[in-house]
Amino acid sequence: MSTSTNPLAHLFEGADDVVAEIERRGAAGADHPADAREEITPYHPKVLDLTVAEVVEETVTTKTFRVRRTDGRPLPPFLAGQYISLHVRVGDVLTSRAFSISSSPAALDHYDLTVRRLRGGRVSNHLIDTVKPGDRLTSGGPIGTFYHDPLFHGDDVVFLAGGSGVAPAMSMIRDIVDHGLSRRMTLLYGSRRADDIIFHDELDAVAREHRDITVHHVISDPGPDWTGEVGPLDAALISRLAGPLAGRMTYLCGPPGKYAYLVRQLESLGHPRRRIRLEANSVALPPPADPRWPAELDPEEQVTVTVRGRGSLRVPRGRPLLDALEDNGLRPEASCRSGECALCRVRVCSGEVFHAEEARLRASDRQFGFAHCCVAYPLTDLEIDF
Amino acid sequence: MSVDYDVIVIGAGNAGLSAAATLQRGGKRTLLVERHNVPGGAATSFVRGRFEFEVSLHQLGGMGGPGPLREILDEMDVTRRLRLIQDDELYRTVVPGVLDVTLPADWQGAVDVLDSHYPGNRAALTRFLEIVRDVGLWQLTARANLHRLKEQVEWLSGLSDVRRYGLRTYREVLDEFFTDERLKFVLSSYWSYNGQLPSRMSFMDMARLLALFIETKPYQIVGGSQALSSAMLESFLEAGGEVRFNTSVEKIVTRGGRAVGVRVDGGETVSCRLVVSNAPSSTTYTRLLDPADVPSGVLRDLGSRRMGPSATALYLGLDAPAAELGFATATNFLTTDLDERTVARGMRSLEPAPFLLASCYDVRPTGFAPPGASQVNLVTIQYADPWEAVPVRDYQQAKSAYAASLLDLLKAIAPGVRDVIEEAEIATPLTFKRYLSQPGGAIYGFDQDAMDSWLFHEDDLKPNVPGLVLVSNWVTAGGYNSTIVTAARLCRRLLAVL
Numbered sequence: 031m032s033t034s035t036n037p038l039a040h041l042f043e044g045a046d047d048v049v050a051e052i053e054r055r056g057a058a059g060a061d062h063p064a065d066a067r068e069e070i071t072p073y074h075p076k077v078l079d080l081t082v083a084e085v086v087e088e089t090v091t092t093k094t095f096r097v098r099r100t101d102g103r104p105l106p107p108f109l110a111g112q113y114i115s116l117h118v119r120v121g122d123v124l125t126s127r128a129f130s131i132s133s134s135p136a137a138l139d140h141y142d143l144t145v146r147r148l149r150g151g152r153v154s155n156h157l158i159d160t161v162k163p164g165d166r167l168t169s170g171g172p173i174g175t176f177y178h179d180p181l182f183h184g185d186d187v188v189f190l191a192g193g194s195g196v197a198p199a200m201s202m203i204r205d206i207v208d209h210g211l212s213r214r215m216t217l218l219y220g221s222r223r224a225d226d227i228i229f230h231d232e233l234d235a236v237a238r239e240h241r242d243i244t245v246h247h248v249i250s251d252p253g254p255d256w257t258g259e260v261g262p263l264d265a266a267l268i269s270r271l272a273g274p275l276a277g278r279m280t281y282l283c284g285p286p287g288k289y290a291y292l293v294r295q296l297e298s299l300g301h302p303r304r305r306i307r308l309e310a311n312s313v314a315l316p317p318p319a320d321p322r323w324p325a326e327l328d329p330e331e332q333v334t335v336t337v338r339g340r341g342s343l344r345v346p347r348g349r350p351l352l353d354a355l356e357d358n359g360l361r362p363e364a365s366c367r368s369g370e371c372a373l374c375r376v377r378v379c380s381g382e383v384f385h386a387e388e389a390r391l392r393a394s395d396r397q398f399g400f401a402h403c404c405v406a407y408p409l410t411d412l413e414i415d416f
Numbered sequence: 417m418s419v420d421y422d423v424i425v426i427g428a429g430n431a432g433l434s435a436a437a438t439l440q441r442g443g444k445r446t447l448l449v450e451r452h453n454v455p456g457g458a459a460t461s462f463v464r465g466r467f468e469f470e471v472s473l474h475q476l477g478g479m480g481g482p483g484p485l486r487e488i489l490d491e492m493d494v495t496r497r498l499r500l501i502q503d504d505e506l507y508r509t510v511v512p513g514v515l516d517v518t519l520p521a522d523w524q525g526a527v528d529v530l531d532s533h534y535p536g537n538r539a540a541l542t543r544f545l546e547i548v549r550d551v552g553l554w555q556l557t558a559r560a561n562l563h564r565l566k567e568q569v570e571w572l573s574g575l576s577d578v579r580r581y582g583l584r585t586y587r588e589v590l591d592e593f594f595t596d597e598r599l600k601f602v603l604s605s606y607w608s609y610n611g612q613l614p615s616r617m618s619f620m621d622m623a624r625l626l627a628l629f630i631e632t633k634p635y636q637i638v639g640g641s642q643a644l645s646s647a648m649l650e651s652f653l654e655a656g657g658e659v660r661f662n663t664s665v666e667k668i669v670t671r672g673g674r675a676v677g678v679r680v681d682g683g684e685t686v687s688c689r690l691v692v693s694n695a696p697s698s699t700t701y702t703r704l705l706d707p708a709d710v711p712s713g714v715l716r717d718l719g720s721r722r723m724g725p726s727a728t729a730l731y732l733g734l735d736a737p738a739a740e741l742g743f744a745t746a747t748n749f750l751t752t753d754l755d756e757r758t759v760a761r762g763m764r765s766l767e768p769a770p771f772l773l774a775s776c777y778d779v780r781p782t783g784f785a786p787p788g789a790s791q792v793n794l795v796t797i798q799y800a801d802p803w804e805a806v807p808v809r810d811y812q813q814a815k816s817a818y819a820a821s822l823l824d825l826l827k828a829i830a831p832g833v834r835d836v837i838e839e840a841e842i843a844t845p846l847t848f849k850r851y852l853s854q855p856g857g858a859i860y861g862f863d864q865d866a867m868d869s870w871l872f873h874e875d876d877l878k879p880n881v882p883g884l885v886l887v888s889n890w891v892t893a894g895g896y897n898s899t900i901v902t903a904a905r906l907c908r909r910l911l912a913v914l
Contacts, residue, residue, distance in 0.1 A: 034713075034717065034872065034873055034874045034875040034876075035871065035872050035874065036562070036870070036871050036872070036874045037565060037569060038558065038565075038568060038569060038572055038871060039869075039871040039872060041569070041572050041573060041579050042579050042582050042583045042871070043579060043580050043582075043583065043584075044583040044584060044866075045583060045871075047583075048583055048866050048867055048869070048872060049872065051867050052720050052867050052872055053720075055719075055720040055721075055722070055867065056716050056717065056719055056720035058719075059719040059720075060719055060720070060721065060722060060723070061719075062698040062702075062718065062721075062723060062855050062856075065699075065703060065855075066699075066849040066850070066852075066853045066854055066855055066856075066857070067850075067853055069804075069849060070846060070849050070850040072808050073808055073811060073846060073850070074850055106808070107808060107809050107811070107812065109812060138809075175464060175841075179816070179840055180816045180820075181816060181819055181820060181823065181837065181840050182834065182837035182840060302735070304735045304836070304837075304838035362453075362662075363453070363662065370463075372453075372454075372462070372463075373453070374453075375453040375454055376453070377661070390463040390464075391463065392461050392462070392463055392468050392639070392640075392642055393468060393638070393639040393640075393643070393783050393784075394461070394639040394640070394642040394643040394646045397639065397643065397646070398643075398646035398647070398649070398650055400454065400646075415659075415661070416453060416661060416662060
């Protein structure tokens with residue numbers, strides 16, 4: 031018997047047969063797949079090296095950046111509604127932002143990222159003001175859970191979009207058209223003014239040509255020429271435009287501050303919460319607007335955050351930990367920046383953090399002190415590790 | 417010679433955590449290195465919407481009475497950090513239109529239930545389960561006492577049933593005792609817990625599983641397996657251990673053929689007196705090490721091992737209570753027919769799933785679903801190859817189609833599930849490959865047939881390369897009890913010589 035056989039083995043009936051079989055297999059030899067990580071890269075690349083191929087001015091406030099893989103290879107497949115996290119350097123600070131892909135999953139030679147100027151938004155303004163064709167960017171691979179799941183979403187869906195929240199809806203519509211999917215989609219798209227409507231011509235053309243695609247523009251600040259629907263997008267208007275909601279999955283993408291209101295409107299129509307899916311793209315109620323924020327703690331006041339082995343920083347309580355870390359050149363991995371993806375998880379060794387409502391924590395995270403630093407705020411002096 | 421640490425543990429999976437906590441608590445300055453941002457490896461969970469999803473734990477064995485895992489976790493100061501819930505039943509097994517049997521976690525109770533379904537088998541059942549118990553308990557005990565070999569040889573010499581049946585296939589022994597295929601089928605339900613069908617699994621291994629869960633009872637953990645792995649990490653840290661998350665080990669550094677440290681991503685080298693690898697054997701010996709530093713016998717042995725199966729899982733968050741949906745038992749095995757070949761085909765193809773394990777975490781709620789809702793995992797055992805053959809662009813569609821077939825099969829016990837899905841997430845062997853860095857997405861290490869038994873692979877747990885030991889399901893049986901207990905025992909013995 032081989033040297034690796036335990037002496038106890040000899041006492042078993044059939045031990046010789048086992049040893050013979052092991053030797054036979056050894057002689058045949060098996061090659062084991064070597065590197066799991068390498069094999070999975072075509073599906074889930076960690077980093078994409080991108081070049082801006084084209085910049086399209088969609089509206090006064092919005093541009094679409096068409097990016098291709100710098101080495102010319104096809105981009106990884108994605109599901110309409112998913113996003114990529116773009117790595118961006120603004121001044122000295124390296125940060126990232128999640129942008130829904132607005133292009134069709136049928137075309138993998140490019141992704142379109144549709145970006146709208148946010149008032150005071152460091153990254154959106156930087157992209158719109160400075161990025162031009164030929165520029166190089168990096169990003170993570172496509173990610174996110176906001177997409178049509180054929181297992182339970184059904185073939186008749188409703189999408190309530192606001193502003194640049196139309197980007198994932200555009201990708202879903204292009205998916206239906208390009209792949210000839212048998213799926214009905216009704217888009218209720220809210221904009222402030224008529225000239226804010228992104229993809230206006232394409233949406234109207236698709237709706238004309240495809241009976242399964244319905245588009246309603248809803249304007250909150252109509253000019254004298256506007257003859258279409260006027261907001262607010264409340265239960266009555268949703269019901270009138272979309273018809274009965276029973277059984278139809280309803281997607282929401284827009285300013286997170288509107289979600290609570292829209293969910294209430296849908297629920298008042300008898301639509302169950304499980305048939306409503308939200309794309310959380312930022313925090314709806316940053317402190318101190320969150321009613322759970324401890325009133326006695328001033329969000330402007332600074333506390334000390336110590337990163338194990340990497341020094342300390344002073345941070346106002348009301349600043350998300352992730353941003354504060356990035357300001358100081360410390361960069362945990364991050365993707366969604368809205369509490370969901372868990373890539374920016376850090377361990378809180380001491381002190382207390384406040385989590386925004388959006389934080390999708392596990393029960394054990396609370397017990398053992400793990401935080402999603404994109405939506406975590408330092409209530410006290412902290413020591414963290416990542 | 418001064419070193420940075422006494423021990424460096426590569427990987428914070430169950431076995432890595434167990435090793436790190438044992439060594440640090442034994443006074444060794446230990447660094448634990450983990451490439452993810454959280455401990456646990458497969459012992460983890462994730463959140464979608466209102467639901468938390470258990471990734472890998474179905475039933476925790478070894479915790480009741482003087483169970484082996486209980487003893488280790490007590491010693492590790494971990495048990496007090498956990499809230500455990502005992503399952504009422506062992507499992508429910510269903511073949512639609514053919515059988516539907518629920519077994520209690522009790523030897524006599526199991527005989528009674530099976531005899532009531534399949535009368536005339538009481539004597540054979542009693543004798544069969546007696547052998548199962550003897551063989552299972554022998555294996556659980558023998559592995560704890562391998563260092564007292566003389567005693568062990570003497571003891572085993574007197575155990576004629578163990579010696580006679582241990583290495584035969586489970587199927588052969590079933591055939592010797594029973595003729596009713598349905599009865600044999602129910603007694604084979606746990607095959608998926610080591611990934612080998614009854615005609616390939618050794619009697620010894622099935623006996624170990626049955627004895628473990630019947631003797632020490634199946635448990636659930638409040639907060640799931642992540643609560644267990646986080647509790648092990650906490651114990652390690654409280655004892656003064658250091659952990660580096662988001663850090664990959666690129667190489668095990670050797671000097672004169674001896675492991676003396678690791679090189680992490682970014683290029684830093686950290687030195688130590690002992691490296692403990694929780695990475696797979698093949699990764700450790702052929703990637704992390706230069707194969708020139710590995711004895712040829714070890715490489716030849718690797719070549720004799722076969723890649724074990726992975727799994728495909730559909731994680732479901734359901735907007736209805738468990739009882740209303742038809743889940744009265746936490747653990748439910750559901751198969752389309754009695755023929756083992758049907759399942760064997762399913763493990764190597766993307767035909768509609770012929771088999772699934774439905775674990776419901778809300779028969780007695782573990783806290784994963786909000787009140788009034790429930791969390792259910794549907795898992796089937798599959799090798800990676802049929803998934804690797806799917807073109808990258810068609811992968812999503814293949815996932816959805818396969819998940820739909822799992823839901824179709826589930827209808828037999830829970831027909832209303834499809835109407836109340838609130839969240840759904842699918843994991844394939846490629847997903848396990850991605851998150852666990854296991855070759856082939858293997859969830860139990862190598863194929864665990866008789867040829868993989870520890871009886872024939874003593875070297876698995878030896879420092880084949882001086883200064884290096886391995887701990888994981890690649891060097892011991894798969895499963896929480898086995899990997900955690902084996903790693904802790906190995907490290908306790910190392911404490912004596914370090």
